[in-house]
Amino acid sequence: MFSLLSMGNPWGKARGAFYGWWMVAVSGFIMVITAVPVFQAIAVWSVALEAQFGWSRTQLGLALSFTRIEGSITGPIAGYLVDRMGTRFMVFTGLLILTAGFFLFSQVQNLWMFYLAYFIMSVGQGQAGWITVMTLLNHWFVRHRGMAMGLAMMVMGVGALILVPSIAWLIDPEADRLGWRRTAEILAVVALVSAFVLPKVIRNKPEDVGGYPDGVPPVPAASEEGEGNDEIELTIGQALRTQAFWTISFGHGFGSMVVLATMSHLGLLLQDVGYGVQTAAWVITVQTAVSIVFQFIGGWLGDRIPKNIALFIFTGIQGAGVVFLTLGSSLYYFYIFAVLFGIGFGGRTPLTTAIRGEYFGRASFGKILGISTVPMNFLLLIAAPLAGFMRDELGDYDMAFLLLAGLNTLGAVLFLIARRPKLEHLIEAGAAN
Template sequence: MPRIRIFYGWWIVAAGFGLEALIGALLFHAYGAYVVLLREEFGWSKTMLSAAFSMARAESGILGPVQGWLTDRFGPRALMRVGVVLFGVGFLLLSQVGSPVTFFLTFFVVAMGSGLAGYLPIGVAIVAWFRRRRALALSISSTGMAVGGLLVQLVALALTHWGWRWTAFASGVVILLVGLPLAQLVRHRPEPWGLRPDGDPPAADTAAPGRAPAAVVERSFTAKQAMRTAAFWHIAIGHGAALLVVSAVMVHLISHVTERLGLSLQQGAAVVTLMTVMQIAGQLSGGWAGDRFSKRAICVGCMVAHALALVVLARASAFWMVAAFAVMHGFAWGVRGPLMSAIRADYFGSASFGTITGMSSMIVMLGMMAGPLVAGALADSTGSYRAGFDTLAALAAAGSISFFLARRPPAP
């Protein structure tokens, strides 16, 4: 039988999936559980623990343009290897902290590592390797973050039985042993390897009977040209509004359900698991839909769903209401997430995608920073998350308007 060759772009998608799973399981989805235990041991406020998360996101926003330029200039693999080392070493150091200062410093290292190893460089590589199936490839890769949410039950179990210090140390070891080989698989562009995006044959062969359809002709903006368009700013503002909700939920969901409904830490992790199952369903269906229908219209609908879900969570008095939130928010997050990269690549091309995404991050990360701070500060001052969640829901609803206005710009 003839040997079936898998297009190498799919190996890059698999590597991205694995790295996103590590980041999701050990950091983003698990941070809320760490918050509960750190508050118990040190008595630190929700505002302070929210500030650590927000500070780390500020790093991504500030360094995003530089990281984007470096990724376009030197390729994603070099940055990802550095990121994996920082990510792993940061967790090893986190296991030894004993004061707010050391916690902030070590968490900064963890966050910087996860940023260098994760979303932006993975997206740069996938955008360069795919055009027709770009949304699907991005959605499969980003599903790793959601699968990490499923694995958070294991992290919660480790936190319960081993404590947060040993769990953090073990996380660092796993990151170094698994993350470095995955980063090594990533390549920047297919052309130096004699390949074309989507695995298409050479241009001269595409007209032959039975061949794959002709490659999509791509238009590319420079970063300066993209920033002169209204679409660049509307997408960035809408994306930032979405992350207001996502980041607040990451940090405060488990605290909210354990304090308001009296759930255990592992029951709180089960809510995250349900949300993550819906996120996976949303990512896979959203990737398929994004290659066929208007990405902009899909994003508008997802923002409305984010807002409604947070309103339900703010008023949750029974487990079914928390479950309803998890279903709505998880599905909307899953559908919308991969389309953030896909719509930018469709509008602005892949040539300067890293720099364009990095410039966007200065605005996007304002949402990632503000979400936990708003929810945490209002919870500390009012004794409830309701006011904070309602405020963020209103801002998320307003974000749907930004996506509605984000029309494709004319070619430069």
Template sequence: MKTFNDVFYGWWIAIAAMTVLSVGAGVYWQGFGVFFLPLAHEFSTSRAALSGVVSISQLEGGLLGPVGGYLVDRYGPRKMMLIGGSFMGLGFLLLSQVQSLMMFYVVFLLVISVGMSIGIRVPALVAPVNWFIKKRGRALGIATSGGGLGGVFVPFLGWLIVAVGWRTTAVIAGLMVWVVALPLAFFMRTRPEDYGLLPDGERSVSQNVETSENGLEDTISGEAEYTLMQALKTPAFWFLAIVLGLRQLAIGAIALHQVPFLVGIGIRTEIAATVLGMTGVISILGRFGFGWLAEKISTRYVMAITMGLVALGSFVLANVGTWWHLFFFVPIYAVGWGGGATLMFALRAEYFGRKAFGTISGAMDAIQMFGLVLGPVFAGLVYDLTESYYPAFITFAISAALAALTMVFIRPPERRNG
């Protein structure tokens, strides 16, 4: 397996990952914001209480991160995507039948969130990382653009909820996950070396006449090869986790509360959902653009730029008072958010290598999850107390700006091989 239709197979993996992540983002990361107000009305609950399930799911995802990463490293992305995709689709079907807030918590946390964590997000990001080194920025740009393309589904979900109700929409979302994730799981492969290939599609070992007995290792000897325990002993690991967590404070909360915020200032639900979807689609520019730029200059500097854009976008959102203000918010925030989504994984791979990428990435998720856990609940609580999102969005702007400044000074750890 060198190529498929004369294209290095790693690129097909990146495209398959993009497609799977687009559905995951469309119905889970971004799409759940469209379900937010109908669920709050259905169960007569506060925004803070409903935000709690999202925060707990992020906590759960963080705790499952090391486990999911290890399982993908151990059993490969194909098996885990089949298992997790089946779980996630089933979860949305069960969601359509819940009759209480408690049952909603159970289904969302134990079925949907688990399936998304171990079967969609982790396999779809670990596989492209393992197939690329020099072109990793572009490959991850393709894969993570699925998070932006998922925005296309958000207006569709918003229209469906208005037309047929949130329960029928949940059934359709579950079927979408099955139809897309399960077939594409069969495209996933663990590493190019398993098939006699080198990362980036350069030269296979069998075709390389200059390869020594350890030729494969010699060719990519410049790559870092950290184990989890080795990575945990480096200051870079901990500083990265904290800085990424500060960024996630804004990302997680804005994804959930953007639609309720826009509805609150007088924008119709369908339009608010469309704006959220456009935020995702425009983020693709950042995912590709900053992914490419990180191959040219230091990744940490590029990451700092994306964090600065998230900070600026959060500040602009705090001051949005009418629809035309969104023309300033959406491009600034979307490009920064998208670029950071790509570079978060590129940084981890650059600093710690492919050897235990899934496990190391999962462990870092478990630490930086404080941002995803606290952000949504904090925003919901602030709104419940003040009937305004302004203090929360300003807080997120400050946290992202602090992350950007700190990121500049986080150098890669000493290169470790073997």
């Protein structure tokens, strides 16, 4: 389509390994430079912005809500485009948009400029990030889908383990270091360079290079054995008629509300009880370190037991961790939160995507994943400002996090009751209509 995306692949001659594992590494790195600074580091950005501009918790929380408006609008578009245009195009254009967003963020002088910059950053990470790379991995893996997605999330976790404390150290408002503006400019340069490098190594599907998912030719006899592992291929219309589409979408949404609120307000909560930005970074680091391990465990487990059951377990553990944020100001409670939240969030993260691939197939995965983010993003729209508003009105975060923990439990139950679709039932239902 254009010359950049037709350039040679420097890894193309790699021997002795299924090329899909290179896609896992690249996918993880893409999420490091997109999701980590935009979402996982929001807790430390917020402390620096509050120190400079004096904005309220509600105002800071609204920034993530604007990103969810973006997600509701662009999620389905990104899903459609990645199925039609391919991952390479999406990564290139998304990282260019992210570059512009980081640069504008570095120039912020008022609240509305901050909102605009964060909206653009979110558009860029949304186009290059989760939907795009999960669609890529869903094409490359079937039997090892959960493990592949878990490993990619582990790569992102390792990146977050390094990047979040580094950002916190660089932008600490109590220290005279690089500052948040120069740090944002550095991230803009990283995104720009990556936009021209990463598309060279990406291949959209194994079939594009004469291969097969998992690196293994399909075995026709498997369907005759009735093992229950056969791939189902649903259209977007068929997926929308299933119970699983809606229970997974809303289960993911309710389970993610507490994630978004925690990412947005954890640093501010720690500041409320007398701790600084470096302490917040260490709590996030512990949570991230635990989640790295359980991203692999969750993906591995999801390839061996029903994914809906694994999601129920891990989402429940995530909610239990959040309750510890309401028990007092002792740092001990925050580290218990970090461990439990890391187990739950880490374990469920690859499974929320892998279950969609298992239930709905490869052919329309990008479209299905994009549409399924709409109800999730509408729920996420209220998460961060709700927590900020309740803190501003009540004086602390206790009721906000207890409410979100309850909604998280509802999400766990919705995952549990998600039933795997049967294609013959959908065909019969379509004929009846």
